[in-house]
Amino acid sequence: MIAISLLLPYLSVMGLFEMSGFEMMAELGDLFSELVGEDSSSGGGGSDSGIDYGLDPEQLALLIATVMFLSSPFFFAISALLSAIVLLMKKSPRTIGGIHLTFVIIFMISAFLAPTALGISILDFVGIGFYLGAFSSLLLMVK
Secondary structure (H helix, E strand, O other): OOHHHHHEEEEOOOEEEEEEEEHHHHHHHHHHHHHHHHHHHHOOOOOOOOOOOOHHHHHHHHHHHHHHHHHHHHHHHHHHHHHHHHHHOOOOOHHHHHHHHHHHHHHHHHHHOOOOOOOHHHHHEEOHHHHHHOHHHHHHHOO
């Protein structure tokens, strides 16, 4: 079920723009490789001592929800791979299902606590593929 969810839209902007889990993984991989490439060539060693990075609780919740949402295709794919290995060993993937469900619960709490701008929440950008992959953890926990 997780593999199927990665083929469905994880990111959906009002149905006009959609991106599957695999596409998100590819785009984030490209972005990360560009950031790492630029970071290693910058060579600057400036100090950030005068900058305050303090976040209020709502901003922190939005940051956590965003990072978890962007990393979810990777997390779900690893969860599916580990579950398949555990099942091939004739064991129960309940522990992996519990970790998977905990990830989803933390994301949902953060998303509900995150601020909304102009009546738009981070949950408005979450596609059906994410929900399918997220709640597949319940199937991993079935005996």
